[in-house]
Amino acid sequence: MASDKGISLEQIKNETVDL
Known part of the structure; x- marks a missing residue:
């Protein structure tokens, strides 16, 4: 899952942080 998204978690x- 995360690997597929790449920088999804980041x-x-x-x-x-923006919020």
């Missing part, structure tokens, strides 16, 4: 974390 992007989610980045979005959380």
